[in-house]
Amino acid sequence: MAKDNTTAGIIVRTYMVGALFLLVFYGVIFYNLTLYTEDRNSEKRLQLLSEYYSEKYDLADFDTIQIDPLLTIYGDYSNLPDTLSAQFSESWVGATTFHIDNDEEYSVLAQRIASASGNQTIYFVEAIGSVELDQVDIILFQSMLTGAGIFLFLIAAAYITRSARKIGGPISSLSNQLEASESDFSPINLSGHLPDETKQMLSSVNAYRARIKRALHREQLFTRYISHELRTPLTVIKGSLSVLRKSGNDKTLKHVGLMSTSVAEMEELTQTFLLLAREKLDRDVVAVDEQLVDRLLENFSGLIQRNEVHVTRVLSAPFSLDAHPQLFSAVINNLLKNAINCSLGGKVSIFLSPERIDVIDNGVGLGEKPRGYEGFGIGLKIVNDICDKYGWMFKLEPNPSRGCTATVLLK
Incomplete structure (x- = not known):
């Protein structure tokens, strides 16, 4: 019991x-x-x-x-x-x-x-x-006294139980309503006579819920507006790049390729922001297999070649994961991008299993930026937000020699 x-x-x-x-x-x-x-x-x-x-x-x-x-x-x-x-x-x-x-x-x-x-x-x-x-x-006399004591004890216990339920009832009701309304931030109402402390607590809880509701609404509006404003110029840029790709020379095509990659990254980032802004996501399952891992690594073929990084990957066995494919890809992409940018001329290894994901590099390590890299660390922040959304655990630890290990615990 x-x-x-x-x-x-x-x-x-x-x-x-x-x-x-x-x-x-x-x-x-x-x-x-x-x-x-x-x-x-x-x-x-x-x-x-x-x-x-x-x-x-x-x-x-x-x-x-x-x-x-x-x-x-x-x-x-x-x-x-x-x-x-x-x-x-x-x-x-x-x-x-x-x-x-x-x-x-x-x-x-x-x-x-x-x-x-x-x-x-x-x-x-x-x-x-x-x-x-x-x-x-x-x-015998002590037994009689004990019996009388037990009788009084039971009477008092019944009274205390009733009083305790009356005292704790509003708190239990508040707790149940909070648990039942995780996604609904409307005010909570409690019926019956409430002690002053409970009234004050209820007022504070409703005030915080109202502030959270307003903050979430502002965040969703901001994400929606920003995403819309980003998509429009990105569409224009993609159209212009298509024209340049048809009429440009080799030097122009090289720059067109770089810009196309940046546009694709911006579109992926915009879609990730939109998914993170949703309060609830539809139930999705991503199949993690050799083809998916190769496809994700292919996105970084140019960066790997420019930074002269040797990348190895190990997949323990194909598995399925309850997650949106776009958000799972965002986790892998951001971890790989961070590791490759920090490991000029070095090595990066990615290990995937149903329990965890490990990305290990021998780069500059934590607290330092590689030469020529101007990132602001938003990629790791996105990884952390995605992990929070799915209940995963994300940690970044320095290696004993050099570099660091990024770990996502999926279980």
Whole structure:
């Protein structure tokens, strides 16, 4: 059974633990207090009896006087029963109660009196075990008290549970509505009587939700407008490049190729921004196989050749991934582009498996820019945003020797 970690559950659980502790604590206190009270009463009664019998009898120079079945007066330490004399020394004077192992109880008063032979210690011994509550009586009485305590405990538990649900109800309702409205930032309403703290919290939550809703709306509008404004000039540029490609010479065609590559990158970036701006994406599956990896690497053939970078790739096995193909390609493209630009004349390796993606380079490493590279790191920011959208984990770590490793954990 799962633990109830709601506010009401925590209140009830705290009460239960505290109440059970108090119930056990008071049971132990009652048991020991009962024994203590019996012992002290016996000792006080024995002191009163000693005064009475001291006046009634001549207690000097005698051996033993049996007053009644309970009270016996001993005139010498050697006359005491062995089980009792083993409890204290001959020089002891005072009043106390002894509990013997065989369930015998004795209240003993030892006092000194003057006699013809000098000071003498006499012992008033009362066998109180037969008249006090025995173990069965104490257990029975304690059981009755425990039963009454449990009854009161259950009544209080029912009241506390009801009160806790009343206190924690608004918090639970707020939590459920927040969970049910992850994509809907409309105000949350709670019915019934609410404590002032809950009203203040609800007001703050609704204020934050309104701010988030406005911020998301502004972001979506901004992305939509910017994407539209970018697409229009890109379309014009693509048309002009088509004309130049038909009529240009070799030098012109080289520049046309570079511009066409840049236009393709801008179109991909625009499409990525539009997908990231969507609150929810349609369920898509990308098939990661040799052909897809080769196609992605082919996009960087010119950059690889210019930077004289040796690229190796390892695919553990073809696999499918719940992700939009455009966004998955954006992750691979940005990681490869960053690694190739940072590894002039070096090596770049990409490893793909159903669990992770690793792009390893031996370039300049973190914190430095390669000569002639004017990037601003937006590619890695896009990778991080895509990973956040799909619940992946992205990390960038330096290698022990040189370069760095970019890792995307897909599971």
